[in-house]
Amino acid sequence: MRKSYAWLLIATILLFTISVGVTAALLVSSSNTVVNTFTIGSIDISLRETTGDTYVMAPGVDVPKDPTVTVIANSESCWLFVKVEKENGFDRFCDYETADGWSSLGGYEGVFYRAVEKSGHAQVFSVLKNNCIQINENVTEEQLNALTSYPTLDFTAYAIQSDGFDNAHDAWEALDQ
Numbered sequence: 001m002r003k004s005y006a007w008l009l010i011a012t013i014l015l016f017t018i019s020v021g022v023t024a025a026l027l028v029s030s031s032n033t034v035v036n037t038f039t040i041g042s043i044d045i046s047l048r049e050t051t052g053d054t055y056v057m058a059p060g061v062d063v064p065k066d067p068t069v070t071v072i073a074n075s076e077s078c079w080l081f082v083k084v085e086k087e088n089g090f091d092r093f094c095d096y097e098t099a100d101g102w103s104s105l106g107g108y109e110g111v112f113y114r115a116v117e118k119s120g121h122a123q124v125f126s127v128l129k130n131n132c133i134q135i136n137e138n139v140t141e142e143q144l145n146a147l148t149s150y151p152t153l154d155f156t157a158y159a160i161q162s163d164g165f166d167n168a169h170d171a172w173e174a175l176d177q
Helices: 002-025 141-145 168-174
Strands: 045-048 062-064 068-071 078-087 111-116 123-126 132-135 152-161
Touching: 045 152, 068 078, 078 168, 111 123, 111 168
Parallel strands: none
Antiparallel strands: 045 068, 062 132, 068 123, 078 111, 078 152
């Protein structure tokens, strides 16, 4: 009889061990699902000018010229560039300065840049200081009358995300302009 009590005791201990193990195995947990949605950012800019595209040169006169670059609201942080191209002897007759906040991009003639942070509002940047160009005061009527093509000043604006670029040089190199 002792053997049956021994087997009963062993069976009881085994049953208790199995039930505790099963109970422990049933204690589980899970978290809430975290949904990650990846959207597309954008950069939107515009370049406009309200003073027209033809100007009369008179020695020593400041000519109104207001190229303005706007970074549209909610555009991503970016490097903003303006490329200024002078043709047909512009430097002989005219001069200009860039407005505050623009820096010359060393190694690239006529390229200026600034860093622009993301904003919920449109950000407007004048390109030229005092929104004008200056006609050199020593320009003569004879020089002007001898022109076969008139001086031009062309502006093009570019923007590229600032994320991924440590500096304006690297950003400019990445642009396909």
